[in-house]
Amino acid sequence: MDTGSIIKKYGKPTQDGKSYLTTIKLPYPMKLAWDKKISVNKMSCHKLVAQNFTNVFNELLAHYGLAELQRLEIDIFGGCFNFRAMRGGSDFSRHSWAIAIDLNPEKNTLQMNYAQSQFSKPEYAKMHEIFERNGFINLGKTKNYDTMHFEIKE
Numbered sequence: 001m002d003t004g005s006i007i008k009k010y011g012k013p014t015q016d017g018k019s020y021l022t023t024i025k026l027p028y029p030m031k032l033a034w035d036k037k038i039s040v041n042k043m044s045c046h047k048l049v050a051q052n053f054t055n056v057f058n059e060l061l062a063h064y065g066l067a068e069l070q071r072l073e074i075d076i077f078g079g080c081f082n083f084r085a086m087r088g089g090s091d092f093s094r095h096s097w098a099i100a101i102d103l104n105p106e107k108n109t110l111q112m113n114y115a116q117s118q119f120s121k122p123e124y125a126k127m128h129e130i131f132e133r134n135g136f137i138n139l140g141k142t143k144n145y146d147t148m149h150f151e152i153k154e
Helices: 003-010 047-064 066-071 122-133 139-143
Strands: 021-032 035-046 076-079 100-103 136-138 149-152
Touching: 021 047, 035 047, 035 076, 047 066, 047 122, 122 136, 136 139, 139 149
Parallel strands: 021 076
Antiparallel strands: 021 035, 076 100, 100 149, 136 149
């Protein structure tokens, strides 16, 4: 979706996101990618995709269970809301609207092609299916880079 369409649907992004952010409770703890000793039980996202995210996390837990989510490192939170430009560009990042999430950025880096990424392995197929069923695309699968990144597609 192009930026104009995103603005039309989700509004203009702001530094603080106050007009569009909501907080959702996570059904399992997620470790912060930048300090894995810290876990979070909630996250901020755009109010129009809050149910999509809630459904994803509930379905991931139901399918994998907590121990498997942790073993597969699907529980490593790389962020959702971050008001900024896209890396290497001037357009707003989808994180500026909090309509995207990054998971385990250390093993699914921006520059890494999909085949090299952790999330390309067969055990992550159901994770991708759950995100897709709930309206998200994964840039690794669709553009062959940034496999950590799942964004709402419309």
